Amino acid sequence: MNNAYNWYSTLEKPTWAPPSSLFGPVWSVLYIIIAITYGTVFYKVYTKELPAIVALPFVLNLIFNFSFTYFQFGLKNNLLASIDILLVLATLVWALLAIYPHIKWIAFASTPYLLWVSFATILQLTITWMNK
Numbered sequence: 551m552n553n554a555y556n557w558y559s560t561l562e563k564p565t566w567a568p569p570s571s572l573f574g575p576v577w578s579v580l581y582i583i584i585a586i587t588y589g590t591v592f593y594k595v596y597t598k599e600l601p602a603i604v605a606l607p608f609v610l611n612l613i614f615n616f617s618f619t620y621f622q623f624g625l626k627n628n629l630l631a632s633i634d635i636l637l638v639l640a641t642l643v644w645a646l647l648a649i650y651p652h653i654k655w656i657a658f659a660s661t662p663y664l665l666w667v668s669f670a671t672i673l674q675l676t677i678t679w680m681n682k
Contacts, residue, residue, distance in 0.1 A: 554623035561628075562680040567673060580663050587656045588612065591649060600652055607645035614638045628678040635674045639667050 559570070588608050594600040614637040622631035642664055650657040 554626060557626050558623065561677055564673070564676050564680070567677075576666060580666060583659060583663055584612075584615075587659050590653065590656060594653070604648050604652060607641045607648050611638060611641035611645055614641055622674075628674070628681055632674050632678040635667070635671045639671045642667055 555570075591600065591605055591608050595602050595605045614634055618631055618634045618638060621627050621634050642660070646657045646660055646664065
């Protein structure tokens with residue numbers, strides 16, 4: 551994996567790109583938010599307090615979120631990573647719209663995740679464009 555991070559450091563990035571050292575702490579906080587909010591959704595679906603269909607965008611979001619690292623650093627493929635991050639953003643918006651009528655606090659608590667993914671999407675698309 552170190553080779554992949556070395557590869558990433560050689561890519562052209564916009565001047566507004568945050569330092570790589572920021573990503574670990576940000577994602578650590580976001581994963582705590584995700585664990586609490588998504589865990590609540592899955593628990594409420596399990597206990598039949600929510601319809602199962604509400605969990606679908608949450609499941610897809612996790613799949614796309616975890617796939618990003620593989621596409622970006624495993625395959626070293628900016629295009630696939632860009633497509634994937636667009637899917638992360640789309641499923642996150644879908645998830646928040648799906649849960650809002652049922653459990654509003656989950657949508658509000660997920661705001662930092664939405665803001666970061668929005669920023670990360672713009673960053674990834676920019677990096678992909680700069681390194682085509």
